Amino acid sequence: MPRTAFPDKDDRPAVIKTWQTDKKFTDPDLLKLQNGVSLMSNYFFYVTMNAGAAPKRLDLTEAITHITDPALKDAYLRDAVAGSRMKIEEYEKIAPTIKPFMISEASKTFLVDYEKVLHKNVGQKGLNFTYKDINDKPVSFSDFKGKLVYIDLWATWCGPCKAEIPHMKKIEEDYHGKNIVFVSLSLDKPKDAQKWKDFVTKEQLKGIQLMADKDFSSDVAKNYDVNAIPRFLLFDTNGNIINADALRPSNPELRVQLDKLLKV
Secondary structure, three states: OOOOOOOOOOOOOOHHHHHOOOOOEOOHHHHHOOOHHHHHHHHHHHHHHOOOOOOOOOOHHHHHOOEOOHHHHHHHHHHHHHOOOOOHHHHHHHHHHHHHHOOOHHHHHHHHHHHHHHOOOOOOEOOOOEEEEOOOOEEEHHHHOOOEEEEEEEOOOOHHHHHHHHHHHHHHHHOOOOOEEEEEEEOOOHHHHHHHHHHHHHOOOOOEEEEOOOHHHOHHHHHOOOOOOOEEEEEOOOOEEEEOOOOOOOOHHHHHHHHHHHHO
């Protein structure tokens, strides 16, 4: 229930600890409840958040070790994947560990449709936009042909975007001189152009710094269905889409992916 104060982790009813067992969900009749799957999801969310260690993103295998019934594992994983917002690279890494447990026809059909959505833009030609840098010089997407292109869609007012900046700076530094260009494309409002320029200068942002012409109504935002930022785009050396919702600079898996691409 909503309240203004919450008990500390060590000041909660003792009965809560008795709920946490190694073999938690054993009865498939749980699925007869309208909220049966959400009960499992909420349980694992609580356990994870109170485990003491930092929660791991997409650590689904840990959860299913505590579910003994195959039908419950199947339903839990289908729900978890549906709400995970995984990138292609994340899904490909975790898929071999979860697919053996997704045995129902409903899950098999779900995975086919899910994978179609993940890969729908791969290989398509990227939008050839042209926007100005902080010196009002026009820069086009086509200028980068022959190089991998990693684009950061952000804005000066976006807290999560600014949290990625140190990681973006570091990755630009580490990959300097390699066959990849890093583009930061601001979706600030046109009236805030000077604010954007001042921020870029003050923070000593590197890479290619551009600003879209119509914030979220600009061609680049509409073309890639961008309705929330930060958002990252990754393109191959021919300007074709590798991922229109790419991994963030703060995700270590991005470096793994870039290293593989740069070896090709």
